[in-house]
Amino acid sequence: MKPNSRNIVRHDGVITRTDRERLLGQRGCVVWFTGLSGSGKSTIASALEEHLVRQGRLVYVLDGDNVRHGLCADLGFSPEDRTENIRRVGHVAALLADTGTIVLAAFISPYREDRQAVRAAVGEKEFLEVFVNADLATCESRDPKGLYAKARAGEIPEFTGISAPYEAPESPALVLTTDKQDLSESTVSLQKLLEERGYLSPPGLES
Amino acid sequence: MKPNSRNIVRHDGVITRTDRERLLGQRGCVVWFTGLSGSGKSTIASALEEHLVRQGRLVYVLDGDNVRHGLCADLGFSPEDRTENIRRVGHVAALLADTGTIVLAAFISPYREDRQAVRAAVGEKEFLEVFVNADLATCESRDPKGLYAKARAGEIPEFTGISAPYEAPESPALVLTTDKQDLSESTVSLQKLLEERGYLSPPGLES
Numbered sequence: 001m002k003p004n005s006r007n008i009v010r011h012d013g014v015i016t017r018t019d020r021e022r023l024l025g026q027r028g029c030v031v032w033f034t035g036l037s038g039s040g041k042s043t044i045a046s047a048l049e050e051h052l053v054r055q056g057r058l059v060y061v062l063d064g065d066n067v068r069h070g071l072c073a074d075l076g077f078s079p080e081d082r083t084e085n086i087r088r089v090g091h092v093a094a095l096l097a098d099t100g101t102i103v104l105a106a107f108i109s110p111y112r113e114d115r116q117a118v119r120a121a122v123g124e125k126e127f128l129e130v131f132v133n134a135d136l137a138t139c140e141s142r143d144p145k146g147l148y149a150k151a152r153a154g155e156i157p158e159f160t161g162i163s164a165p166y167e168a169p170e171s172p173a174l175v176l177t178t179d180k181q182d183l184s185e186s187t188v189s190l191q192k193l194l195e196e197r198g199y200l201s202p203p204g205l206e207s
Numbered sequence: 208m209k210p211n212s213r214n215i216v217r218h219d220g221v222i223t224r225t226d227r228e229r230l231l232g233q234r235g236c237v238v239w240f241t242g243l244s245g246s247g248k249s250t251i252a253s254a255l256e257e258h259l260v261r262q263g264r265l266v267y268v269l270d271g272d273n274v275r276h277g278l279c280a281d282l283g284f285s286p287e288d289r290t291e292n293i294r295r296v297g298h299v300a301a302l303l304a305d306t307g308t309i310v311l312a313a314f315i316s317p318y319r320e321d322r323q324a325v326r327a328a329v330g331e332k333e334f335l336e337v338f339v340n341a342d343l344a345t346c347e348s349r350d351p352k353g354l355y356a357k358a359r360a361g362e363i364p365e366f367t368g369i370s371a372p373y374e375a376p377e378s379p380a381l382v383l384t385t386d387k388q389d390l391s392e393s394t395v396s397l398q399k400l401l402e403e404r405g406y407l408s409p410p411g412l413e414s
Contacts, residue, residue: 015260053222060306071298091278092299099267099308
């Protein structure tokens with residue numbers, strides 16, 4: 001999106017993202033969990049958060065449920081509102097990662113194009129797409145918030161997987177199959193991914 | 208604003224804000240700089256950022272100029288768009304402070320009611336309103352971006368102080384009179400304010 005105004009000048013302070021990352025001894029990034037409602041996104045994000053904070057990492061869970069009470073409280077679940085919701089969240093995730101924080105974002109985010117826009121906002125290298133994959137029957141049997149039951153009863157229109165589409169990632173950084181893997185396996189895979197990509201180390205002096 | 212949807216449940220992870228604040232040895236808050244264009248908001252925010260980061264504090268400058276390229280790129284400068292801009296920024300500042308970061312937000316934010324909404328989003332105790340006060344003539348003579356000249360020429364409609372109102376804070380935590388105080392005096396006052404309010408110490412075990 002192009003800024004809706006000229007007369008905007010970027011301020012660049014003396015302090016950079018790299019300064020903050022050195023201070024924290026880690027690198028800011030966005031781990032983006034996408035998948036159906038009930039697939040386990042928030043559960044995995046919370047488990048990883050706990051695991052990493054216990055190691056002294058600065059981690060923050062950004063979650064559809066809590067953002068919708070504030071920043072996106074004006075938005076519903078139509079395709080346009082979902083796109084705007086993910087657009088805003090993507091920019092917020094980018095700002096949070098810019099502080100040096102490891103951001104764990106858990107959003108159904110059903111549209112491939114919307115996730116691509118987040119990738120662009122965050123930066124290709126700092127965006128780790130994680131597909132939390134569980135089949136619809138499994139998600140529906142879990143139904144932690146009773147939403148599938150409501151959707152089947154026609155009480156929730158445009159419910160992802162029932163009456164609205166879900167577009168699976170084409171080349172995610174990681175796939176977690178939550179109807180086969182247990183939570184600790186997922187946490188270990190994620191820790192490994194973050195280590196391999198260098199996010200659990202301070203930035204090199206070259207950067 | 209009330210959420211535009213039912214079927215939203217808040218997720219509360221095991222990790223709390225206090226855990227992150229202990230890890231950082233500081234407390235998250237929002238220092239909100241308000242004042243006319245050219246009053247010195249961004250300059251002061253950058254100076255304070257540098258001062259605090261050199262002390263090992265995690266600090267982040269949130270700035271009208273850079274937010275308007277991303278999160279608020281769809282908004283202009285009409286009264287409605289300014290209000291929506293500040294509403295979104297307020298929620299983002301609240302999320303950033305929730306990581307434990309000391310947020311330095313520099314926005315003209317001319318409407319008292321909009322700043323009150325930010326205060327409510329961030330939390331009364333964690334919101335420190337700082338009035339960056341310089342008279343219009345001083346701001347206009349500085350005119351770092353050439354905006355006053357354009358506004359006087361009628362090229363920018365609804366320019367704060369010229370053709371749009373500025374509502375000064377009624378009881379700010381601090382007033383910085385930038386046509387009388389120099390930058391280092393302002394930085395010292397701000398450091399003192401943050402110390403007095405306890406933001407430069409880890410949270411007490413009671414919290």
